[in-house]
Amino acid sequence: MPNNSYRDKRIMDDCIFCKIVKGEIPSYRVYEDDDILAMLDINPFSKGHLLVLPKEHFENIYDIPTELFSKLMTKSKKIAEVLKEKLNPEGMILQQNSGEKAGQSVHHIHIHLKPVYKDTDIPAEKHLRQELTQEELQEIHSLLLLEEL
Template sequence: MDCLFCKIVSGEVPSYKIYEDDAVYAFLDIYPTSEGHTIVLPKKHSMRFTEMSEAEVSSLFASVSKVARAVEEALDVPGSNIGLNNGEVAGQSVPHVHVHIIPRRVNDKGGSMHTIVNQHPDTGNLGELADIIKKAF
């Protein structure tokens, strides 16, 4: 498999590892959007978040929480953006599930998650849309 993140987990490609357990690996992004920008990923290769089992998702996000707390405390920042791009169309640049932890500072001129896509769709169909999505469960 020619997956960059799998190569990082195996040690084939070097990284600035900050956390590792049986299921996840976390390292500093080498193209950070803010100081301390961290990537957390499952060691098991999954291309999309929606392909992971509930147990895998639970394990990943338990570690994301632990890593985010450590990053915020170590860097003395008041918050962070935590995000996941699911699929190439959503901006996922490496086809291996990964979560970004982006430390935020007061007056850093960054935006919110709402600025990723802001199409202002019509809201007159929210009831119908909710019914369509509920049927997918």
């Protein structure tokens, strides 16, 4: 049974997802534990489109503690496996948008699990890619090469 004591967690009064976590706004919850909530998206991309989010308010990937983000991703994977078993999609889009420019519309970090079926229409612009020269790739590689994390 989920812990409904949110007094010790970060909750924002003006955040729609925080209101859902607190039970102030109804939702179609499919999974819940002390830290994570998964629910149907009310404006789905496809049948079974779910949102998986931490109950505690963190705006984006830069804000959430690493340990909680790991749990969010682990639960998302397990939930995706259930979606595959129950709905039999041909594929799955796992999506996380951080920042308005990246398409984040609710500023409470969340993962989209979007089942893809034979007849799912995926807009072509989502697959546009830049063509970079070898020099541009080498420059970016030099900037991002990590010794350790």
